[in-house]
Amino acid sequence: MVTVDYYVALSAILFTIGALGVLSRRNPLIIFMSIELMLNAANLAFVAFASVYESFNGQIFVFFVIAVAAAEVAVGLALIVEIFKSKKNINIDDMNSLKG
Amino acid sequence: MITPPTFTDFYTLIPYLILTVWACVLLLVDLFIPKNRKSITAILASVGIAVSLGYTVTQIGFKSPGFNNMVALDGFSTFANILLLVSGLFGIALAYGYAKRMNIERGEYYTLLLFSVTGMMLMAQATDLIIVFLALELLSIPLYVLSAISRRIEAEESGVKYFLLGAFASGFVVYGIALIYGATGSTALNDIFFAASSGDFSLLLSIGAALLLVGFGFKVAAVPFHMWTPDVYQGAPTPVTAFMSSGAKIAGFVALFRVFTISFPTLAADLTNVLWVLSALTMIVGNFVALSQSNIKRLLAYSAIAQAGYILMAFVPYGIKEVAPVAVASGLFYLVAYTVSNFGTWAVVIALEKAENKGLELDDYAGLAKKYPALAIAMTIFMLSLIGFPPTLGMVGKFYLFRAVMDGGFVGLAIIGVLTSVVSAYYYLRVVVNMYMKEGDPTIENETWLNFTTAITAIVTVVVSLVPNILFLLASTAVF
Numbered sequence: 001m002v003t004v005d006y007y008v009a010l011s012a013i014l015f016t017i018g019a020l021g022v023l024s025r026r027n028p029l030i031i032f033m034s035i036e037l038m039l040n041a042a043n044l045a046f047v048a049f050a051s052v053y054e055s056f057n058g059q060i061f062v063f064f065v066i067a068v069a070a071a072e073v074a075v076g077l078a079l080i081v082e083i084f085k086s087k088k089n090i091n092i093d094d095m096n097s098l099k100g
Numbered sequence: 101m102i103t104p105p106t107f108t109d110f111y112t113l114i115p116y117l118i119l120t121v122w123a124c125v126l127l128l129v130d131l132f133i134p135k136n137r138k139s140i141t142a143i144l145a146s147v148g149i150a151v152s153l154g155y156t157v158t159q160i161g162f163k164s165p166g167f168n169n170m171v172a173l174d175g176f177s178t179f180a181n182i183l184l185l186v187s188g189l190f191g192i193a194l195a196y197g198y199a200k201r202m203n204i205e206r207g208e209y210y211t212l213l214l215f216s217v218t219g220m221m222l223m224a225q226a227t228d229l230i231i232v233f234l235a236l237e238l239l240s241i242p243l244y245v246l247s248a249i250s251r252r253i254e255a256e257e258s259g260v261k262y263f264l265l266g267a268f269a270s271g272f273v274v275y276g277i278a279l280i281y282g283a284t285g286s287t288a289l290n291d292i293f294f295a296a297s298s299g300d301f302s303l304l305l306s307i308g309a310a311l312l313l314v315g316f317g318f319k320v321a322a323v324p325f326h327m328w329t330p331d332v333y334q335g336a337p338t339p340v341t342a343f344m345s346s347g348a349k350i351a352g353f354v355a356l357f358r359v360f361t362i363s364f365p366t367l368a369a370d371l372t373n374v375l376w377v378l379s380a381l382t383m384i385v386g387n388f389v390a391l392s393q394s395n396i397k398r399l400l401a402y403s404a405i406a407q408a409g410y411i412l413m414a415f416v417p418y419g420i421k422e423v424a425p426v427a428v429a430s431g432l433f434y435l436v437a438y439t440v441s442n443f444g445t446w447a448v449v450i451a452l453e454k455a456e457n458k459g460l461e462l463d464d465y466a467g468l469a470k471k472y473p474a475l476a477i478a479m480t481i482f483m484l485s486l487i488g489f490p491p492t493l494g495m496v497g498k499f500y501l502f503r504a505v506m507d508g509g510f511v512g513l514a515i516i517g518v519l520t521s522v523v524s525a526y527y528y529l530r531v532v533v534n535m536y537m538k539e540g541d542p543t544i545e546n547e548t549w550l551n552f553t554t555a556i557t558a559i560v561t562v563v564v565s566l567v568p569n570i571l572f573l574l575a576s577t578a579v580f
Contacts, residue, residue: 008282015275022268031264038271045278053285058278061230061287065274068237072270075244076263082248083256092264095257098331 007048014041028080028090032073039069105167112166112173115152115159115181116221122148123214130207138205139196145210146192149217153185169288171225176432179578180224180354183436184347188217190443190553191343197547198339198450204250212242212249213343220351227362229277229287232355236273236319239351240266243344247336254457258335265328269318276311279304280363292363309364309371313356313378320352322378322412323385326405333401338453341397342446345404346439353411353435357428360418361580368419375415376513382409383520390527396449396460399527403486406524407438413501413517417508425579426507430500432575433568437497437561441485444557448479451544451554459542465531466540475544476535478558483528485561488521493561496568 014037021034043062050058084090110117126148130141156178163174191213199205219239226232244266248259281287283305284295296305317325333341364371386406393399414431417423452459452468469476485494498521502514534540564571 011278015271018271019268022264022271028260028264032267035264035267035271038268039274042271042274042278045275045282049278049282049285052282055285057230057287058281061233061277061281064230064234068234068270071237071241072263072267075241076267079244079248079256079259079263082251083253083260086253086256092260095260097254097257098335 004048004052008045011041011045011048014038014044026091026093028092031092032076032080036069039065103168108164109166111162112164112171112225115156115185116218116225118155119148119152119214119218119221122151123211123218126207126214127211130211133207138207138210139200141207141210142192142196145214146189148214149185149188149192153182153189156181156185165227169290170228170231171222172227173225174580175578176354176358176580177221177225179432179575180350181221183350183439184217184220184224187220187343187347187350187439187443188213190557191339191347193549193553194342194443194447194450195337195339196549197545198337198453198550201545201547202250202337202455204337206249209246209249212246216242216246216343216347220347223351224354224358226355227289227358229280229289229292229359232359233270233273233277235351236355237270239348240270240319243340243348246340247332247344249340250337254335255337258332261328262332262336265318269315269325271315272311272318273315276308276313276315279308279311281308283308289359289362293365296363296366306367306370309367310374312359313371313374316352316356317378320349320356320408320411321405322408323382323405326382326385329405330398330401333404334395334397338397338446338450341401342443342450345400345446346442349404349408349411350435350439353431356415357418357431358580360415361424361428365419365421372416372419375412375418376510379409379412379416380513380516382406382412383516384409387520387524387527390524393527394462396462396465396531399462399531400445400449403524403528404442406520407442407486409520410498410501410517411435411438413505413513416505416510416513420508423504423508425576427504428579429572429575430497430504432578433500433572434497436571436575437485437493440557440560441482441492441494444478444554444561445482445486447550447553447557448475448482451475451547451550452542453545462530462534463538463540464542465534466538466542468535468540468542471542472544475554478554479535480532481558481561483532485565487525487528489525491562491565493565493568496565496572500572 018034018037046058046062165172222235244263248256283302284292321329390402414427417427485492488495488498505514
């Protein structure tokens with residue numbers, strides 16, 4: 001019998017991998033993928049808990065998170081494409097025109 | 101159990117609905133407005149905000165939950181909504197001439213700003229973590245676009261940075277909410293409180309609350325989650341910076357106030373210490389790093405971080421029943437003081453800014469007092485208000501904050517607050533010294549709405565500080 005603890009542990013691991021990915025990667029696309037991993041870790045936790053409490057709240061929240069993540073993709077990719085057009089490069093270490 | 105929405109439900113959200121519908125319609129109407137006459141869009145957007153503001157004012161004194169306790173209309177939300185709508189108006193007023201002069205005039209600016217304001221308003225009314233999350237995204241996503249809207253390389257960089265760190269912060273918020281839901285079985289703020297106070301100490305709930313705090317710490321730019329702030333504030337077009345340094349901060353703090361005071365009083369023993377450290381660090385780092393800045397936008401970015409530290413002070417005593425209402429009222433009061441002085445300061449910055457990022461160094465302010473005495477006086481008032489020097493709103497706000505913190509027994513924090521305020525005087529007064537005691541030949545842009553914003557914020561900063569009781573009474577009655 002697989003209890004809810006396993007799901008929560010898996011989601012915690014996924015969340016940590018995502019957070020570390022954001023902090024260590026230098027390509028905005030990969031950073032963005034890591035952020036998606038964090039959001040999906042939360043989704044997994046939500047459905048796991050929803051099955052424990054037998055309530056819909058958690059499952060509904062997942063739909064909202066998915067919808068919002070899609071909206072973020074639209075805006076984020078547009079920004080990244082835009083900066084690629086003007087710099088021909090998307091490494092975040094090269095985004096250094098702002099300093100002080 | 102679940103009832104279909106009634107008129108009362110919709111009544112709680114009318115100002116928000118007006119603005120949402122208006123923004124959607126404006127998006128379409130804007131297509132038919134010729135490229136060189138986008139000021140029409142600006143005027144239409146302000147009319148929308150004004151209508152919504154008018155309706156919000158008629159709702160003063162009303163109190164009712166809506167949509168199965170997902171949102172609430174109360175004094176607190178009305179107070180915050182009025183402040184947010186006024187911020188929106190200022191945001192449009194500052195961009196009106198600036199966009200034309202910098203050749204970045206686009207209709208989308210105004211619609212995106214309206215959408216962002218709706219997100220902020222929803223944030224102030226949210227009483228369920230689902231709505232808190234949705235509102236957070238609704239206010240953030242338009243801001244990511246707005247900060248890159250001028251399509252200069254600096255603006256694009258600031259947009260990407262803001263987007264990546266904002267989305268990162270959202271990840272923390274969502275995971276925090278997931279853990280809170282796991283610990284309590286609910287996302288409604290009231291039910292979380294009941295579940296938390298009836299059950300034993302829950303590690304899951306504490307971690308969830310901490311993650312939520314991290315996420316919001318990013319949004320309100322608290323140290324150590326402030327790294328994005330200087331770059332984003334410097335790179336974004338100045339009116340956008342002005343709007344997001346006020347609006348996003350108000351919304352973030354208002355949501356934090358509500359979530360913490362309603363849901364987490366049982367966790368106060370742990371969270372108070374965390375908030376204490378966060379507030380102290382934010383004040384110290386913000387003020388000390390600002391000392392070495394020479395670009396006015398960067399200087400004001402660090403100043404905005406430091407100001408967030410002062411507002412965070414209002415959270416520290418949130419678990420003490422007798423002090424919490426006064427502390428929250430002081431926090432609201434300081435938010436008003438900060439917003440007004442902040443918009444005034446940015447209006448002056450915009451008046452001096454030239455194309456190609458010129459006119460943004462502190463040296464460019466030399467000689468301003470001789471050539472434009474009125475503008476120099478206004479800037480001096482704003483600087484004094486941000487330091488917390490009489491006779492300005494900032495001074496009264498800091499007085500209330502320090503008093504609330506002292507009442508809660510956190511003398512050490514109050515001392516840090518006073519000392520860092522003294523440090524802040526050095527860099528704020530550097531602007532004043534440049535204006536009055538150095539020789540120079542600055543030129544300014546004379547734009548009606550810019551001058552209007554500067555004048556009205558300067559007058560409010562001084563006049564309201566002479567009768568602060570009225571505003572403080574309003575803030576006190578706003579606390580739930």
